[in-house]
Amino acid sequence: PHVPGPPAPRMLAELLDEVTARRARRARRTRRGRYLVAAAAVLVIGGPVLAVTATGGDRPAAEAAPPYPTGPAEDAFLHRMAEKVRATDPTTAVSATIGMEPEPWGTDTVLELTNVTGPRKCRLVAVSKTGEEEVVTSWSVPRWGYGVKTSAHPAAAYPLYVHGGAAMARSDIDHFEVRTFDGKRLVSVDA
Structure with a gap:
């Protein structure tokens, strides 16, 4: 080899x-x-x-974090809305304050809602002087509620601030109603 x-x-x-x-x-x-x-x-x-x-x-959606100290709706309510109307329903004890600002497109609104418990879904409805209705905004109320002073939940002490708008001119709005989705009126506020 x-x-x-x-x-x-x-x-x-x-x-x-x-x-x-x-x-x-x-x-x-x-x-x-x-x-x-x-x-x-x-x-x-x-x-x-x-x-x-x-x-x-x-964390379930119903147990969301407490609201910001000042969110955009609260900021608009406190600093931009010059006209405010308020009412408390004697039966439900729910209180609503609505800030309004006329706009070329209709009426800009911010709702401050207190003493409302949940869970439930609600809407703010603008009612015109002729009886026409428009939903301005809607939201869900967690089980602990908003602006409920007697609640043990820390977030319940804060009011709810919700921003919305109606196509109605400010001069055409007669009143606002906060209603549950099943139609129960929680509070009515004269405009």
Whole structure:
């Protein structure tokens, strides 16, 4: 049997270059694979964490965080609405104050609602002098309510501020009513 001798120096250099190139390609593929695995792990672990953080965790919608000290509706109510009307229903004890501002498109409104308990869904309705009705805005009342001083829930002490608008001109509005979705009137406020 014939045993070959050592390769020529030039052939040896080519073989070593080829082996080095193969190892470098394999290392790049391995590194790329590791990066893909790391990115997938970030998405698998980080995605739900981000979703929980963004949505406030597993807290049900009915137990949302307490309202901001001043939100956009409250800010408009306190600083922009020069005209305000108020009433308290003697039967339900629900109180409503409605801030109004005439606009070219109708009437801008902000409702401040207190002493209303839930859970229930409500709407603010503008009633014209001719009896025409328009829903100005609607909302849900959590079980602890809004502006309920006797509630043990910390968020219940805050009134509800809801921004809305009616297509009616301010001069055409006779009164507003806060009603439940099933039609029960909680309070009526003369405009």
